[in-house]
Amino acid sequence: MSYAYIFKYIIIGDTGVGKSCLLLKFTNKEFQAVHDLTIGVEFGAKMITIDNKPIKLQIWDTAGQETFRSVTRLYYRGRVGTLLVYDITRRETFNHLASWLEEARQHASENMTTILIGNKCDLEGERVVSTEEGEQFAREHGLIFMEASAKTAQNVEKAFIETATTIYKRIQDGMINEANEPGVRPGSFGNDASSKQRGGCCG
Numbered sequence: 001m002s003y004a005y006i007f008k009y010i011i012i013g014d015t016g017v018g019k020s021c022l023l024l025k026f027t028n029k030e031f032q033a034v035h036d037l038t039i040g041v042e043f044g045a046k047m048i049t050i051d052n053k054p055i056k057l058q059i060w061d062t063a064g065q066e067t068f069r070s071v072t073r074l075y076y077r078g079r080v081g082t083l084l085v086y087d088i089t090r091r092e093t094f095n096h097l098a099s100w101l102e103e104a105r106q107h108a109s110e111n112m113t114t115i116l117i118g119n120k121c122d123l124e125g126e127r128v129v130s131t132e133e134g135e136q137f138a139r140e141h142g143l144i145f146m147e148a149s150a151k152t153a154q155n156v157e158k159a160f161i162e163t164a165t166t167i168y169k170r171i172q173d174g175m176i177n178e179a180n181e182p183g184v185r186p187g188s189f190g191n192d193a194s195s196k197q198r199g200g201c202c203g
């Protein structure tokens with residue numbers, strides 16, 4: 001299937017915050033109740049539509065455990081979208097956000113669009129990080145912010161799509177030069193020049 005762009009994403013954050021579950025819910029609409037520890041990096045993909053254009057998201061889900069950090073670090077390059085996830089029921093996962101962000105900014109393209117996701121918002125009774133704290137951290141660091149639940153699907157699709165919409169707008173506004181941004185790959189959809197270059201039929 002043809003696409004207008006491929007956008008490459010990475011999901012980061014502490015172990016157990018629900019990174020793999022968010023990806024699984026987004027790609028397969030499934031939820032896994034048992035913590036299936038990510039070893040290194042896992043991959044998912046899904047087509048979405050923005051501005052009537054098909055966009056393919058390629059998503060790398062990284063292991064949160066410190067042991068795998070040297071491997072996951074290699075995957076920051078060539079990504080244009082980052083989902084930085086914490087667990088609203090575990091304060092330490094929120095406290096570690098600044099160091100995750102620093103790590104991402106050290107190793108990623110400066111055009112990276114980052115969304116902060118406070119996951120597990122279905123567990124309202126166990127909440128220890130308030131929505132306002134999440135909002136404030138996001139504001140201070142220039143991030144998009146959303147609370148979500150991989151269990152109920154609340155805001156899961158929205159988080160992936162809002163990130164893509166921001167990236168798409170930045171391309172349209174010329175803030176991201178698609179030719180120089182490895183996290184963005186243009187496709188042939190609606191682009192005669194591109195299909196001609198690829199030996200399309202309409203020349």
Ligand SMILES: Nc1nc2c(ncn2[C@@H]2O[C@H](COP(=O)(O)OP(=O)(O)OP(=O)(O)O)[C@@H](O)[C@H]2O)c(=O)[nH]1
Nearest residue numbers: 016017018019020021033035038064120149150151
């Ligand atoms: N209640 C609830 N539980 C969740 C949610 N998301 C994930 N979980 C649970 O949290 C645990 C960890 O989820 P994972 O997706 O494996 O966490 P991870 O961030 O990928 O962890 P690593 O692979 O170690 O980095 C699992 O038991 C999930 O069922 C959610 O939105 N709500």
